[in-house]
Amino acid sequence: MKLTDRQAFEQYAERVSSDWAKLHDGSSWVFRVPIGEWSKSKGALATFDYLRLLLEESGLTYTLKRVGSGGWNWADPSVVVQGPNHPSILYANVTADRVPDLIASLKAGKPHEELAVGTFADTPVGNIQPIAEHPFFAGQKKFLTADWGVIDPESIADYIARGGYGALKKALFEMTPDEVIEEMKTASVRGRGGAGFPAGIKWESARRSRAEPKFIAINSHEGEPNVYKDRQLIESNPHLVLEGILIACYAVGSNRGYNYVGGEHVLALERFRMAVAQAEEWGLIGENVLGSGFDVEVRARAGGGAYICGEGSALMYSVMGERGQPRTKPPRSVEEGLWRRPTMLNNTESIANAPLVIKNGGEWYASLGTEKSKGTKLFTFQGPLKRLGVVEMEMGVNLRHLIFDVYGGMKDGYTFKGVQTGGVSAGALREDQIDH
Structure with a gap:
């Protein structure tokens, strides 16, 4: 259809x-x-x-x-x-x-x-x-996760029935690319991959880059041990991530987006590729999307298991089929990325927020979270806790509440000694440091 x-x-x-x-x-x-x-x-x-x-x-x-x-x-x-x-x-x-x-x-x-x-x-x-x-x-605020456990992630009909691709339609027919970027700036969405750089500013920089063609690259590598929020986001609602990519392409003036998924995330990769195929069949990817004059294609790339390819520049080398290795900056990726062309790199969770911002408005999004960190955040924990899984909480929640209330505290026979945050590259916190 x-x-x-x-x-x-x-x-x-x-x-x-x-x-x-x-x-x-x-x-x-x-x-x-x-x-x-x-x-x-x-x-x-x-x-x-x-x-x-x-x-x-x-x-x-x-x-x-x-x-x-x-x-x-x-x-x-x-x-x-x-x-x-x-x-x-x-x-x-x-x-x-x-x-x-x-x-x-x-x-x-x-x-x-x-x-x-x-x-x-x-x-x-x-x-x-x-x-x-x-x-x-x-305490959950279920926006990114609103359709988790509700829709069939392999059904574009389910996603559209729940309002999916409505934000893309709004962007294409009711907003200019600059207006889309302004909403992202108003929302103050920060990067969810670790650096926390404002997404709206990154989108604006990519928009202003004069070289053509431009590319969008999404980092779904998620190679940190025991971290699975992006994988589960794609597994549970791949069309939300895809819609975010399409909105970003429209906003910055790109006609091609790539999603780089860790090769070990087999189901996530399978479902994202299925989502792309369905969107192509339904006319949401391709030439003249919904008669708007917007042309776009999206491709998935599978990683080979190299931890270093979670770093942005190494990821882009891998997308191009070259050895994944980091490079020094400058140039930034928005100046010279894939095939030495302007490339905007976003995290999976970051890009999935775009449909929410366009649908509900930047001011709505900015009303969530804290003064400096807006919106919600997906959290995962691993260890001898009574409950494990992915939760979506407003920015500002402290670790003690997450560990001992949301995740139920330690299993019988275990004593809490500390928590390592953000994967292997981050530090450990003692119990007296988790109230902030």
């Missing part, structure tokens, strides 16, 4: 949004099983297959969906269930052997309280409390 103009996109978006609303109106059962690298390692595929088998024999009217990770990795394999007289509930640790008990409980007309983490409803369901009161979820 190719959407040739703005009207065709709007009509399609209206139709799939209506279909989405009907699917989730509570008249039939909807089962969502988060499938990602983490949940697959814990048996989620076996849970999905057995659930499908038993549902076929159950007599229930149902829809079974594979969705992206919800971020609640500690609860996987998990199942989110919604149905008649059954508000949406998250069930945890639903291994294949527990599927029969879950189905039997639902057919009997009652939730399985033993497996339930919480309900996405505003009020309790029996003894099951609203999930918004659970420590892992209570």
Whole structure:
């Protein structure tokens, strides 16, 4: 299906949004099983297959969906269930052997309280409390992660049904490239890869570069041990990252974007390439996108496992098929990057914020976070904690709250001694240093 103009996109978006609303109106059962690298390692595929088998024999009217990770990795394999007289509930640790008990409980007309983490409803369901009161979820601001565990990351229809590519449409038809950049500057989105450089200023510098052609390069290498926020972002919602790339290309005057994904992130790479193929088929990538006159192509590049390729200049050499090695600066990449042409380099999480900024406005984004660090941040922890996963919190949250409240503190038998922040290149903090 190719959407040739703005009207065709709007009509399609209206139709799939209506279909989405009907699917989730509570008249039939909807089962969502988060499938990602983490949940697959814990048996989620076996849970999905057995659930499908038993549902076929159950007599229930149902829809079974594979969705992206919800971020609640500690609860996987998990199942989110919604149905008649059954508000949406998250069930945890639903291994294949527990599927029969879950189905039997639902057919009997009652939730399985033993497996339930919480309900996405505003009020309790029996003894099951609203999930918004659970420590892992209570402080989260779910904007980047709003569709995690909700949509099928391999379905462009799901993404559009939830408002996806609406920001791209707005940018193409209601804003000039300079206005897009001004919104990014107003939002004060800082780089999420470590340096914290203001994205809007970087976009503006790329826009002002006179040499042609220009390129966009996204750093999804994520080679730091035990860090997986970017990988899970792509696995759970690749179209959000792709939409950000397309908006950036339009804003800076580029017709080609690259996403450099760590080769070990197999599912993320597979899903991003699938998203690109779908966007091409739907007319959101290619010549004259939606009749706007904007031409663009996007490609994925897989890393070869070299840690150094997480550094920007080494990454660009690798994209070009050369040996990945860092170079001295100047020149900066916006002056001379890929093939010695201006190249704007952004982190995965940074670029994924662009659709949110364009959709809701820079002032909205700047209202989140702190005076100097706006918006939200994805966090991951690894170690002997009671809960592991990805959370999205406003900038300004302290480490003690994350470690001991959100992630549940140390497992029995372990004592907290310190935390290493930001991967192997950063330092360690003692317990008396984590309150800032």
